[in-house]
Amino acid sequence: MTTITAEVNKKQKKVPVRGMMDNVMEQFNSAADQINLHPNIRKILSITNNEIIVHFPVKMDNGEVEIFTGYRVQHNNALGPYKGGLRYHPTVDIDAARALAMWMTWKTSLAGLPYGGGKGGIQLDPSKYSQGELERITRRFTFALADNIGPEHDIPAPDVNTNSQTMAWIADTYMSTRPPAERTANQHVVTGKPDGSGGLEGRDRATGYGVFLNIKFWAEKNNESLFDKKYIVQGFGNVGYWASYFMEKEGAKLVAVQDAFGSIENQNGINVEDLFNYSLSNNGSIVDFPEASALKSENFFATDCQICIPAALGNQITAKNADSIKAQLIAEGANGPTNVEGEKILLDRGVSIIPDILCNSGGVVGSYFEWLQNRNGELWLLDEVMAKLDKKMRESFNKVYEYSEREGMDLRTAAYCIAIKRIEKAYIQRGIFP
Structure with a gap:
């Protein structure tokens, strides 16, 4: 951990500079200590399952080729397919993707969803590119990820500087790479799609x-x-x-x-x-x-x-x-x-x-509803979606708040304890493949 000099106040002149990975690991270890997490499961959850880094060329509007770096980190899938957003931002790197993927594992577990955690994106400033360039970048990134994503394996969603249009491009590109008979069955490879392309009413909010x-x-x-x-x-x-x-x-x-x-x-x-x-x-x-x-x-x-x-x-x-x-x-x-x-x-x-x-788990809960809607060939109305979201969020909040009050701890530690316990239970019941 590095240190920079900064004028904070008269008593404190040095502030430690921590990456997100430092924060998520300290939060994880603090909760793991609270619940006496099994040492073997702590080892598993302390690392990521897969880390994908891809470099790919894209032709710009002026005819020049630019090379981009994309990331997809898959932290854990003990509870189900990897789930998490893709962001387009200059700060995207492997360390940030690892931390965000781990947070997604805890988030999906806490919400009681059948998902694990993943995260990724491309290191770029989207404001510097045209709409046509962003489409080509997105489609080329999707192609580069190849078989590392899928509706039952890893399901991306919107994040910082990505939106429903980005997800529509990813879905279309991914489905185009599948055999004809499987294309429509893979619409739920991403969530957060536009309403007219398999999206969920209310997912935007x-x-x-x-x-x-x-x-x-x-x-x-x-x-x-x-x-x-x-x-x-x-x-x-x-x-x-x-x-x-x-x-x-x-x-x-x-x-x-x-x-x-x-x-x-x-x-x-x-x-x-x-x-x-x-x-x-x-x-x-x-x-x-x-x-x-x-x-x-x-x-x-x-x-x-x-x-x-x-x-x-x-x-x-x-x-x-x-x-x-x-x-x-x-x-x-x-x-x-x-x-x-x-x-x-x-x-x-x-x-x-x-x-x-x-x-902020309302987003992934909404994504779960969209995933279910696509898998089951259903269409849910906005009022129905909002009512389901309200019920699910209330259940999660009450669970965390009551645990916090009962155990005498802050809400974050309580949320982590609940999330990690659910994953620990899955490993204990299933065992570790030798």
Whole structure:
């Protein structure tokens, strides 16, 4: 672990720089100690099953060829096929893919789904490529992954900078590589597809809705109302927008937003739909939104509020800024937004944290519904999907909250203990192939 010099405060001048893999392993080992996880199973879960790295050429619009690097890490499939998103971002590398794949294993297990965990993507900035180039990159990446994905083996989904269109390209490319008689039977190789291409109604909002539901459930447990509660959101993409949309419907007040371009604040409240429409017309940026003032990005987490929803990237809340957070609740819409040091500070201050593997699991639950819909040849209506999602998320939240109260531990450790115990049980019952 490396160390950089940073001015945090007068007493602390050095902040350890941790990768996501460091965080996920410390979280895993802490929970494993709590449940006395069998040493052999700890060894298995500490490593990934498969790590696929592919380099592939793609012809650009100008006729030049560019080489891309893609990743797919398959952590564990003791409970079912690998499941997890594909992201297009400059930070994608093997270490990040490993950590995210492990988180997916815990997330699917906690939700009680018949899935394992996988993750991956391509190291690129999609804003630098045309729509045609992104399509060719996606199709070539799918072809390069070859037999490493499949509807009963490894099922990708959207993640950072990927969407339903990306999934449609992957599904079409994958099905084109199958024998004619098998093509339509492989539609569920990915989830998060467009409605007209085998997608699930409501899948676009499932993750954000799940974040909102977890906040609502937490408030109910603490005999609080969300009405007039101030909240801030980091990341105003799919997750941040839909979480904000449902929070506003409940009467909560959005007072600050941060995206990759900057931060804005209005303590009187920011209209979610107005901001969303503005960002669409402003190349996806919230900067210069006329109904809010500019906010220094380094001061974003210090904004006066009751609820903070980090819904961008990992390692955003750290020892450097945890002390300045005024929120009483952190609802992790992103994967790994709070690192271990930052979490310790927050917990010591009495701040509650709804962990990522619980808080943002609405997406993978929605993906499971889509997978079932495709396998069974069914079509579910939006109201039916949302009701199923509400029920599933409530079951998961109650399970974690009650375990936390009973065992006297924080919500993250409780969620990990439940998730790991389910996988341990599967290994104990099935045994290890010699």
